[in-house]
Amino acid sequence: MRRIVLDRTSEPPDVHRVSVSRGLVDHNVRVRITFATAELAPLVSVGGLAAAASGLVQALRRADVEVDVLLPDYGGVTLDSEERIHLDLPDWAGPGSIRIGDHPAIGRVHLVDVPGITRSHPYLQPDGRGWLDNTERFLRFARAVAAHVDATRPDLVHLNDWHTATAMAAIDASIPSVLSLHNLAHQGATGAEWIPLIGERGHHFEWWGGMNPLSGAIALADRIVAVSPNHVGEILTPAGGFGLDGPLRDRGQAVVGVLNGIDTEVWNPSADPALPAAFSPTDLSGRQASRVALLERLGFADDGRLLAVCVTRLTDQKGIDLLEPVVPLLDEFPLRLAVLGSGERDLADRLAVLGDRFGDRFAFVEGYDESLAHLMFAGADLFVMPSRFEPCGLAQMQAMRYGAIPVVTAVGGLVDTVPDAERHPRVGRGFIAPEPSVAALVSTLHRAVRRCGDRRRLETLRRRVMSVDWSWDAPAAEYRAIYRHLID
Ligand code: GLC
Numbered sequence: 001m002r003r004i005v006l007d008r009t010s011e012p013p014d015v016h017r018v019s020v021s022r023g024l025v026d027h028n029v030r031v032r033i034t035f036a037t038a039e040l041a042p043l044v045s046v047g048g049l050a051a052a053a054s055g056l057v058q059a060l061r062r063a064d065v066e067v068d069v070l071l072p073d074y075g076g077v078t079l080d081s082e083e084r085i086h087l088d089l090p091d092w093a094g095p096g097s098i099r100i101g102d103h104p105a106i107g108r109v110h111l112v113d114v115p116g117i118t119r120s121h122p123y124l125q126p127d128g129r130g131w132l133d134n135t136e137r138f139l140r141f142a143r144a145v146a147a148h149v150d151a152t153r154p155d156l157v158h159l160n161d162w163h164t165a166t167a168m169a170a171i172d173a174s175i176p177s178v179l180s181l182h183n184l185a186h187q188g189a190t191g192a193e194w195i196p197l198i199g200e201r202g203h204h205f206e207w208w209g210g211m212n213p214l215s216g217a218i219a220l221a222d223r224i225v226a227v228s229p230n231h232v233g234e235i236l237t238p239a240g241g242f243g244l245d246g247p248l249r250d251r252g253q254a255v256v257g258v259l260n261g262i263d264t265e266v267w268n269p270s271a272d273p274a275l276p277a278a279f280s281p282t283d284l285s286g287r288q289a290s291r292v293a294l295l296e297r298l299g300f301a302d303d304g305r306l307l308a309v310c311v312t313r314l315t316d317q318k319g320i321d322l323l324e325p326v327v328p329l330l331d332e333f334p335l336r337l338a339v340l341g342s343g344e345r346d347l348a349d350r351l352a353v354l355g356d357r358f359g360d361r362f363a364f365v366e367g368y369d370e371s372l373a374h375l376m377f378a379g380a381d382l383f384v385m386p387s388r389f390e391p392c393g394l395a396q397m398q399a400m401r402y403g404a405i406p407v408v409t410a411v412g413g414l415v416d417t418v419p420d421a422e423r424h425p426r427v428g429r430g431f432i433a434p435e436p437s438v439a440a441l442v443s444t445l446h447r448a449v450r451r452c453g454d455r456r457r458l459e460t461l462r463r464r465v466m467s468v469d470w471s472w473d474a475p476a477a478e479y480r481a482i483y484r485h486l487i488d
Contacts, residue, residue: 031483032066034154036145038122038138038163040071042105046122047313048394049182052227052260053160054106059261059476061107065483070098070148072141072163073111075118079103088151089114092197093143110148114140128345135190138163139198142213146170146199155487158479162188165217170199176486178479179221181214183391184235184242185317188213218247222254222486225479227392228413229257240389258479259416260392261472267374267398269466274374279403281466284459287378287403294379297372298338298363306449307336308382309404311373311395314343314351319386319409319436321347326442327354330361333449337384338363340372377402381458382448388436390414396430400465405458406430407448409440421461422447429465 035057039050057069079101087096099111116137123130131137145167149157156176159165161183168177189212195202198211205216218224226232234240236249248255269287270280276293277286295302312318320339330337339351339362348366355364365372377383383399385408392413396406400417408414410432421428431451433444452458 030064030066031156031480031487032068032154033060033156033158033483034068034070034145034149034152035060035158035160036070036142036164036167037160038072038141040069040106040109043077043103043109044071044074044122047183048260048392049161051263051394052180052182052392055261055263055472056476056479058106058263059472060479063476063480065480068110068148068152068154069106069108070110070112070145072117072122072137073099073113074122075120077103077111079109079111087144087147089140089143089147090197093140096140096144096147098144098148112141112144112148114144117141135188135194138188139166139190139194139213142167143170143198149175156483158483159217159221162186162213162217165213166194166198166205168199168217168220169202169205173201173220176483177221178223178225178482178486179217180225180227181235181391182227183317184214184244185389187215187242187244212244215244215247218244218251223482224248224251224255225482226255226257228259228416230415231391231412232257234389234412256482258475258482259413260394260397261475262394262397262401262470264401264469264471267377267401267470269378269402272374272378274371275378279378281403281463284403284462290375290378292379294338294375297375298365299359300336300338300363305334305336306381306452307338307379308384308407308445309376309380309399310337310339310341310384311376311399312339312341312343312385314341314347316344317388317390319388320351322386322436322438322441323384324350324354325438326445327358327362329442330358333445334361335382335445335449336361336363338365338376338380340365340367340369340376342366342368373398374402377404380404381452382407382445384441384445385409385414386433386436386441387411387414393417397468397470400429400468401470403462403466405448405452405461405465407433407441407444409433409436411436421451427464429461429468 037053041050041054082101085098089096096114142164158178160180194211204219205211207215270278277289279286351364377399383404383406390412406418408418418430419428420432431444431448433440
């Protein structure tokens with residue numbers, strides 16, 4: 001089991017698998033929770049929130065926690081054995097209802113319908129800008145979550161990110177609550193006119209003359225969970241708190257860190273339909289076929305140079321622009337690099353130009369292509385993740401499961417999941433750049449290429465990173481310990 005960080009000062013950066021639940025008795029009483037999220041894979045996936053929410057919900061259910069999972073009804077999802085219930089909502093938020101039914105991939109879900117929530121994309125208009133009424137849409141959704149909690153009286157309510165946070169204003173204070181923070185960069189801050197509307201405890205959401213869903217929920221939730229232990233320390237500082245470090249510090253020991261897991265059935269190189277051949281840490285022979293298929297797909301010659309890949313959203317957070325100046329230098333490492341991703345138009349255009357100019361060493365594939373992502377992790381030597389901040393990060397864990405050695409920046413969950421292989425020869429898993437800068441990336445890539453150029457060392461490291469248990473079992477046990485503690 002991994003550890004929840006209560007005392008950050010004594011936290012060694014790369015150890016995260018110590019038990020937390022010492023002293024807590026595991027009762028046999030079945031816990032019933034309401035879990036609210038704006039995304040849930042595979043129904044609605046924009047970012048890591050979707051995978052994290054569905055991974056946790058499924059692991060909790062396997063552990064016999066009863067979970068009502070509430071998600072906006074954006075449209076287009078068909079459920080089996082569907083029934084509809086109506087919600088009692090204030091005028092500004094309703095009319096509202098919930099479609100409850102079974103989804104083949106995830107089981108029972110609650111799809112919440114409130115005015116304006118049904119859209120072609122959860123957050124964005126077709127031209128890439130946000131919907132103009134995103135604030136109202138999600139405040140209504142959060143109010144509907146509170147109404148459902150009021151009607152069903154679960155043992156605990158678990159909220160995720162700003163889209164659900166204002167539910168805390170209207171939820172009965174006697175119901176224990178957990179708020180997970182997947183990305184503090186998005187807070188949903190808006191005007192003060194919402195304060196009297198969102199609920200009886202709306203005044204807690206006052207923030208610099210306006211209303212901030214996260215500042216209020218941080219003040220009110222019984223536990224605030226950062227999605228990696230290392231990120232806890234970051235969000236308590238002005239540099240990493242996105243303006244909310246003060247309210248977070250005020251909560252003291254209520255702020256804890258639980259590292260996310262990944263879906264180890266979806267990300268499983270020994271049974272993956274996206275790969276030409278299966279492989280595992282004990283039998284790596286099938287991996288070469290993925291390498292050959294990937295090089296061909298990218299239009300690279302098979303000349304023995306190491307191959308690094310990057311699978312990412314193209315946003316400022318992910319630091320992909322830091323790789324642009326590295327592309328012309330790749331011949332000197334020597335190294336080849338391929339980026340798969342979609343997102344900001346400017347960045348995609350610039351990467352496409354680099355791909356045309358340096359096609360012998362750099363390839364850019366624009367888009368969100370899950371099966372190519374699998375092949376890239378399986379066929380690459382290195383996986384590069386130069387994030388400026390990273391609450392947890394899932395791709396580095398997925399890449400390691402397929403034997404791609406991570407080269408990452410020293411931020412957030414990347415620090416927890418990737419101890420540096422040179423600083424920690426026996427337990428290291430990859431290479432850490434001390435900061436998100438071009439210079440730090442260049443020297444770290446040099447280190448990685450030097451070390452992984454030695455095939456024997458590369459293989460030792462590869463077997464090691466592939467053998468780590470990244471499943472949701474341990475994180476879900478930590479969340480259960482938190483629930484149990486709050487309910488007791
Ligand atoms: C957000 C964060 C990412 C995290 C994910 C799931 O997408 O940016 O670091 O892994 O949420 O918690």
